[in-house]
Amino acid sequence: GEDVEQSLFLSVREGDSSVINCTYTDSSSTYLYWYKQEPGAGLQLLTYIFSNMDMKQDQRLTVLLNKKDKHLSLRIADTQTGDSAIYFCAVEAGNNRKLIWGLGTSLAVNP
């Protein structure tokens, strides 16, 4: 079946860039999403990219999509302590456009 994989942990220093990676298996995916989850909170949609794009930039966030390799990344520029959270990659798959979720990458930002 469809699968989404992410590395589980990432630690960066405040002010550095963070890059969170995601790979997926369903080549027919149309929309690919990044969600952020802070402790005790629900999921917040950060950004998304349509499958006919290879890059999308939104302020400090840059999403890169490599459809050939089925690889999605989220770059956060000038990472701040407030960016510490779990970041989930989610990919639309199948005819019913169900979201397939990764396990999440826990980002720790050190002062």
Added chain:
Amino acid sequence: EAGVAQSPRYKIIEKRQSVAFWCNPISGHATLYWYQQILGQGPKLLIQFQNNGVVDDSQLPKDRFSAERLKGVDSTLKIQPAKLEDSAVYLCASSFSEGHEQFFGPGTRLTVL
């Protein structure tokens, strides 16, 4: 614009008891989702409604879980009887329609003792 509302935020019950969760989606959103998120995992879709009809309940354990959205707005998710492995955060999300971006509520954290 008000977000997705859920209640209660926390619930602690003993195994074999019953529990119900409530969700009020964003006004005008036709599609409503219930997810189960076990600690350390991504969300798992339990059931998806389009208005008051069920679109997908393939991963809902129907022997103990039930959900309804009678008037196509609010929804309730019930577990009866609860098991220890049901301890999780139950997330409700809504979207304008199927395939549109999903907006999540804060979730209900359930602990089954």
